[in-house]
Amino acid sequence: MQIGDEQVLSIQEAASRLGVSPITLSKQAKKGVLRATMIGRSYAVTASEVERYRAEHLGRRGGFDDPNHPMHGEQGPGRGRKAKTTTTTTTSATTTTTAPRATRKADDIA
Secondary structure, three states, X not given: OXXXXXXXXXXXXXXXXXXXXXXXXXXXXXXXXXXXXXXXXXXXXXXXXXXXXXXXXXXXXXXXXXXXXXXXXXXXXXXOOOOOOOEEEEEOOEEEEEOOOOOOOHHHHO
C-alpha cells in the first residue's frame, strides 16, 4: 500500500523482507523497537522503518554473546526445573527420609 510518498507494509510483508518471523516483528513493535502503527489488530510499518530496523538491529549479536553485556560468557538463571532433592527429617531417635515417589508399573497394580 502506498500513502503519499511512503510505501506501507504489513508485519508479514516486512518479516519476509527481513527474513525474520512475523511474531518477532510484532514483539519488536510492541516493545517500541520497531516503529509501527496498530491498525485494527495488526501493525503497519513503513518501508523506510524496515530498512532502519535492518541497519540497526539485524545481524548484531545480543544478550550474553555480546562482549559488552555485563554477563558475557556466563550462563543466565534459565527456566529449567529445580533439581530434585532428598530431605531428611529427624525426630528424637527416628530418622525419616523423604525421596521422590517411585512410579508404578502396570504389572505391580494387578
